[in-house]
Amino acid sequence: MGRPRTPLLDRRRIGAAALRLADEKGTLSIPALAKALGVAPSALYHHVSGRDEIISLMRQELALTTGGGEDWSQPWEQALESWARSYLSTFAAHPGAVPLLATAPLTEPFMHAMYEKVAELLLTAGFAESEIMPLITALESFILGSALDLVAPPVMLSDVARETAPHLSAVLDRTATGQSRAAYAFDLGLRALLTGFRDLLT
Amino acid sequence: MGRPRTPLLDRRRIGAAALRLADEKGTLSIPALAKALGVAPSALYHHVSGRDEIISLMRQELALTTGGGEDWSQPWEQALESWARSYLSTFAAHPGAVPLLATAPLTEPFMHAMYEKVAELLLTAGFAESEIMPLITALESFILGSALDLVAPPVMLSDVARETAPHLSAVLDRTATGQSRAAYAFDLGLRALLTGFRDLLT
Numbered sequence: 001m002g003r004p005r006t007p008l009l010d011r012r013r014i015g016a017a018a019l020r021l022a023d024e025k026g027t028l029s030i031p032a033l034a035k036a037l038g039v040a041p042s043a044l045y046h047h048v049s050g051r052d053e054i055i056s057l058m059r060q061e062l063a064l065t066t067g068g069g070e071d072w073s074q075p076w077e078q079a080l081e082s083w084a085r086s087y088l089s090t091f092a093a094h095p096g097a098v099p100l101l102a103t104a105p106l107t108e109p110f111m112h113a114m115y116e117k118v119a120e121l122l123l124t125a126g127f128a129e130s131e132i133m134p135l136i137t138a139l140e141s142f143i144l145g146s147a148l149d150l151v152a153p154p155v156m157l158s159d160v161a162r163e164t165a166p167h168l169s170a171v172l173d174r175t176a177t178g179q180s181r182a183a184y185a186f187d188l189g190l191r192a193l194l195t196g197f198r199d200l201l202t
Numbered sequence: 203m204g205r206p207r208t209p210l211l212d213r214r215r216i217g218a219a220a221l222r223l224a225d226e227k228g229t230l231s232i233p234a235l236a237k238a239l240g241v242a243p244s245a246l247y248h249h250v251s252g253r254d255e256i257i258s259l260m261r262q263e264l265a266l267t268t269g270g271g272e273d274w275s276q277p278w279e280q281a282l283e284s285w286a287r288s289y290l291s292t293f294a295a296h297p298g299a300v301p302l303l304a305t306a307p308l309t310e311p312f313m314h315a316m317y318e319k320v321a322e323l324l325l326t327a328g329f330a331e332s333e334i335m336p337l338i339t340a341l342e343s344f345i346l347g348s349a350l351d352l353v354a355p356p357v358m359l360s361d362v363a364r365e366t367a368p369h370l371s372a373v374l375d376r377t378a379t380g381q382s383r384a385a386y387a388f389d390l391g392l393r394a395l396l397t398g399f400r401d402l403l404t
Contacts (some may be wrong), residue, residue, distance in 0.1 A: 024300060027228040099228060099301060102347070103354040115359060116367040119285025123369050129359035129376035131390060133359075137383075141347030142340070144303070147342050152305040157317060157335075159309050167320040167325055179341075187250050189335060189340025195401045196394025 010047055012064070013037065015057030022097035027052065034160050055104040058097060063110055066090045072117050074126035077194050083118065083192055084143055091147035126201050135197060143191060150182045212249055215239065216267070217259030224299035230256065257306040260299060265312055268292045274319050278327035279396050285320065286345055286392055293349035304346050328403050338398060344391060352384045 012037055017036050022028050028167040032039040033054065072079055091098055097171065106112070115136070116144050121131045155177050219238050226232050237241040237254065250256050272288065274281050308314070308337055317338070324334045357379050364371040378386055 005386040025229060039205065042394070048239040095301065095305075097329050099297065099350055102350040103320040104296075105355050106355070109363070112359065112362050112367045112370060116370040119367075119373045120369040123272060123373065129373050130378075132373045133288065133377040134383075134387040134390045135394075137351060137358075137387035138344070138348075138394065141348065141351050141387070141391065142344040142395075145343030145347035146340075148301055148346060153307050156339075157308050157309070157314065160314050161311070164311070165314045165321075166320040167251045168314060171321045171325065171331050176332070181336075182267070185336040185339035186344070189343065191390065192337075192340065192395050192398025192402070193315045193344075195322060195398035199397045200394070 001136055011057055012061060013046055014044070015021075015059075017060035018054050018058045019061055019094055019097055022100055024056070026096040026099075028049070028100055030054075034120070037155065052104055052107075055100055056108050059101060059108060059111060062090055062094065062101075066093070070117065070119055076121050077198065080118070080197075081190060085094050086137060087143050088147055088150070090188065091144060092150040094150040095148055098144050108117065113199065127157055127197075128200075131200060135200075139193060144192060146182065146186045146189070149185065154178045154181055156181075156199065205247070213259055214263065216246070216249055217261075217263035218267070220256050220260045220261055221296055221299055224260070224302055225296050226298065228298040228301075230302055232256075235254075254306055254309075257302055258298075259308050260301060261310060261313060264292055264296065264303075267363075272319065274323055278323050279400065281323050281340070282320070282399075283392060283396065286341060289342070289345050290349055290388065294352040295347060297350055297353040298344050300349055329399075330402075333402065341395060344395060348384070348388045351387065354384065354400065356380045356383055360381075 003132055014033070015038065016029055018033055020201055021033055021036050025032065030041050030051070031042060034186075037044065048057065066089070070079065074082070081087045091101070092100055106115075122135065123129070127135065129146070157168070157172060160169055160172060167181070175181070205243050216235070216239065220230055222237055223235055227234065230253070230254070232243050232246060236246045237247070243371065250259065268288070270273070272281065272285055276284070292305070296303075308317075320338055321334055324337065325331070350352060359370070359374060362371055377383070
């Protein structure tokens with residue numbers, strides 16, 4: 001897993017600083033990261049080969065500071081739900097990093113080990129091999145989108161005119177606001193997805 | 203809808219330039235936008251009150267260049283699916299703007315008009331008033347996450363070791379690659395979500 005001549009601390013510092021930068025700026029550039037770390041960009045290249053490796057270090061930092069401890073021996077629906085919830089809380093803590101983390105190839109053995117668990121869970125549950133990665137991907141897309149929604153304002157639709165939007169107004173009158181808005185949408189969507197997944201088994 | 207003394211062209215130029223900037227940089231700042239438009243930041247403030255209004259102009263540009271033409275008289279599942287697909291293609295064309303567009307309050311009357319259609323569709327289908335916004339939000343989260351996945355590499359998991367990840371390897375052997383990977387995940391996830399939504403009606 002990497003370049004043993006580099007002390008772990010430095011690679012951890014790079015990953016942690018890159019996460020902070022992505023959180024603040026919603027983006028990542030080598031010059032900005034070097035500046036945040038107080039080094040020259042060339043010094044950064046002594047530790048990482050480039051952008052993909054930095055994203056990898058960000059994932060490693062997330063894995064070290066959160067997650068793990070899933071009980072994969074539960075029934076698949078419970079195990080998948082608990083994985084989804086821990087995934088959501090990890091990403092909701094770093095919404096600015098979501099687009100980066102979602103679009104960089106997953107080459108890390110510790111990420112493969114996590115997907116191995118999910119793949120085994122869904123194979124054992126009886127899902128078709130060809131459907132398992134698409135199902136995982138669909139669930140992840142829902143989680144990543146929900147992580148962005150969790151940091152959106154408590155009220156997303158405002159100043160709705162009752163005369164021109166009567167149905168929407170009626171619905172909004174009965175819609176939770178505050179932090180529970182996004183959490184309830186996640187709960188309902190997760191339940192719907194799992195129901196739909198279960199339907200594929202029959 | 204806005205400040206009539208400002209010619210439409212200028213506001214359209216601002217929205218279009220902000221979209222391009224978000225696509226390129228994954229972020230948006232007033233100084234960078236002013237630079238892209240070749241004006242001073244103070245000149246930009248003659249046309250927009252700030253960041254939220256720029257995001258609103260980005261939405262307007264997207265609405266003008268795509269979308270519309272939904273057939274809301276179809277059965278709810280078809281109508282919702284067709285809305286979701288047109289939404290996906292709009293956002294997949296501007297992945298860098300996804301986090302901005304997903305987290306800024308929706309104050310625009312033309313966006314309210316769209317949600318009015320969806321709210322009416324789901325009310326008529328028989329969904330509980332209190333569940334409709336959460337269902338729409340869950341579907342949107344799935345769509346936004348899927349838009350990010352559509353711009354991810356055709357192969358996301360690579361260099362997986364068969365010895366340590368046998369189930370994952372077996373699954374990957376049967377997984378589509380290329381552009382169809384993300385499209386298939388979206389299809390399967392959308393079908394699962396709609397199945398789960400239908401289940402709420404019974």
